Amino acid sequence: xxxxxxxxxxxxxxxxxxxxxxxxxxxxxxxxGICVRSGGALRVHKRKGKIKDLRAALPDRVDGELGIxxxxxxxxxxxxxxxxxxxxxxxxxxxxxHNGIIENYAALREKLAEEGYRFVSETDSEVIAHxxxxxxxxxxxxxxxxxxxxxxxxxxxxxxxxxxxxxxxGARNGSPLVLGIGDEEMFLASDVTAIVAHTKxxxxxxxxxxxxxxxxxxxxxxxxxxxxxxxxxxxxxELEEIEKEGYAHFMxxxxxxxxxxxxxxxxxxxxxxxxxxxxGGLNMSRQELLNxxxxxxxxxxxxxxxxxxxxxxxxxxxxxxxxxELASELRYRNPVVERNTVYFAVSQSGETADTLYAMRELxxxxxxxxxxxxxxxxxxxxxxxxxxxxxxxxxxxxxxxKAFTSQLTAFYLFALMMARMRxxxxxxxxxxxxxxxxxxxxxxEVLSRRDAxxxxxxxxxxxxxxxxLGRGINxxxxxxxxxxxxxxxxxxxxxxxxxEIKHGPIALxxxxxxxxxxxxxxxxxxxxxxxxxxxxxxxxxxxxxxxxGDDEVDRIADDTFFxxxxxxxxxxxxxxxxxxxxxxxxxxxxxRNVDQPRNLAKSVTVE
Ligand code: F6R
Numbered sequence: 120x121x122x123x124x125x126x127x128x129x130x131x132x133x134x135x136x137x138x139x140x141x142x143x144x145x146x147x148x149x150x151x152g153i154c155v156r157s158g159g160a161l162r163v164h165k166r167k168g169k170i171k172d173l174r175a176a177l178p179d180r181v182d183g184e185l186g187i188x189x190x191x192x193x194x195x196x197x198x199x200x201x202x203x204x205x206x207x208x209x210x211x212x213x214x215x216x217h218n219g220i221i222e223n224y225a226a227l228r229e230k231l232a233e234e235g236y237r238f239v240s241e242t243d244s245e246v247i248a249h250x251x252x253x254x255x256x257x258x259x260x261x262x263x264x265x266x267x268x269x270x271x272x273x274x275x276x277x278x279x280x281x282x283x284x285x286x287x288x289g290a291r292n293g294s295p296l297v298l299g300i301g302d303e304e305m306f307l308a309s310d311v312t313a314i315v316a317h318t319k320x321x322x323x324x325x326x327x328x329x330x331x332x333x334x335x336x337x338x339x340x341x342x343x344x345x346x347x348x349x350x351x352x353x354x355x356x357e358l359e360e361i362e363k364e365g366y367a368h369f370m371x372x373x374x375x376x377x378x379x380x381x382x383x384x385x386x387x388x389x390x391x392x393x394x395x396x397x398x399g400g401l402n403m404s405r406q407e408l409l410n411x412x413x414x415x416x417x418x419x420x421x422x423x424x425x426x427x428x429x430x431x432x433x434x435x436x437x438x439x440x441x442x443x444e445l446a447s448e449l450r451y452r453n454p455v456v457e458r459n460t461v462y463f464a465v466s467q468s469g470e471t472a473d474t475l476y477a478m479r480e481l482x483x484x485x486x487x488x489x490x491x492x493x494x495x496x497x498x499x500x501x502x503x504x505x506x507x508x509x510x511x512x513x514x515x516x517x518x519x520x521k522a523f524t525s526q527l528t529a530f531y532l533f534a535l536m537m538a539r540m541r542x543x544x545x546x547x548x549x550x551x552x553x554x555x556x557x558x559x560x561x562x563x564e565v566l567s568r569r570d571a572x573x574x575x576x577x578x579x580x581x582x583x584x585x586x587x588l589g590r591g592i593n594x595x596x597x598x599x600x601x602x603x604x605x606x607x608x609x610x611x612x613x614x615x616x617x618x619e620i621k622h623g624p625i626a627l628x629x630x631x632x633x634x635x636x637x638x639x640x641x642x643x644x645x646x647x648x649x650x651x652x653x654x655x656x657x658x659x660x661x662x663x664x665x666x667x668g669d670d671e672v673d674r675i676a677d678d679t680f681f682x683x684x685x686x687x688x689x690x691x692x693x694x695x696x697x698x699x700x701x702x703x704x705x706x707x708x709x710x711r712n713v714d715q716p717r718n719l720a721k722s723v724t725v726e
Pocket of ligand 1: 419420421422423465466467468469470471474517518519520602603606721722723
């Protein structure tokens, strides 16, 4: 989704802005632009398309040490040069970049137009530039505070004025903004990846806060001009982590990183003496944990599917009733918050608007909401009542992979902990730990077999539709496999419980609609095999992901990919990896943009 960068310092701003925008590319965007103050005037360069198009359109030399930049993911108005940010007022003395959606822009636009302000774009954002022009009296910071007080909706904004050569002003409501503190230079960004190459000292803005920066200094206030004391935090990510390091795509790199990322999510969180999990950030006393009678999980997309696995696990291992629900749905159905219920908000980015607003709705009703997030310092972990960081490292590819397996890890640790506080004995606890600790090596083993998926992807890349079918704890994995395939290859794919196909989807089966079955060696295996036969009987092609040695499945399926044997509860980790790779190789076969699939954004900060 849209990205922001701002620079104030002694260095040429344009290169820093463009390089920062390049690092924000992963969020998904359709146009990009920068504005640099040069020779006392503001110079805007913006383009529909990729950063390389913007770069190509820039003059050989762009002077100026103050500037703002933006990658736009269109919401209001088509994708074209005019609608790209930065937007200026009619005099060209004020420029702004904006993430989010201004809900009352139509009314503001009408009023400003009546006052003579001339609009050139179709965006909601442009209204902010004209509003600032109407309020500016020589003090940009004051004008920003007055302007944002009139806005309804969500925003992360950075503004600059040609008359203020060493100042940028940022404001936040519902769309992230972070200040980077450098050596005699300051940065503003929507996401730390844009500035991590320059500084690791950051200050995260909260909703309702405004930051004013010069190259040497900054101060933060609320909208009523009261100073707000902010903590300086340190980014632990290294620059290399957000670079491809020789891999063809970030997605490939991130899939291959999973043995390590799962290990990191487990690290320091097992208590071998008591054979239990240890999650320090939950902020819950032993008694509060013992009192938990129900767990509810909210999330979106891939994180929701991780939540479905988590709910299954909590019921089967910890015997705690647990459900997962789409955050976007929960928010608007006036949920009942029950006593002794713990909620989890699961989000890789920690910024997903649907999940964030659902969390706030629950908290408003008195719920305790814990976060399971990857991005340290993002909004959901900051606003949650406690939680677990999954420590996957930056996930840059739009399609989520390593975050999914690390989110699962967090649930496995929590389930173990809750089970050990209830009915689970020490021996079973140790055996669960043994199985969980074995997962990274088994994932490595799956990865070592990945070449076998390349011809499979080639064979089926021409399919127009795909079914992904699994059961039990692997049913959500089938949903995730289908999501991965459709996201990056654009092949239409649906995930179902294998049992459900006879209730409808079987009507789709013919020789051109393949079905991919997840078959494990648990109590549901024989039923899944029956479903495979039903598909075969209707001339459907069958691909199976099966456990080593399952010759029967191999005989029925047209193609089989084998994974190593493990405990039945650990299969989601091993099953999802070939599905991620299958989607990846299919997308490559079809020549898709793997890391930045069309229309998608990494961090979905609008509803
Ligand atoms: C799928 C994908 C999305 C996200 C969803 C939630 O590959 O990336 O479905 O999982 O937008 O995002 P987070 O986890 O950041 O809340």
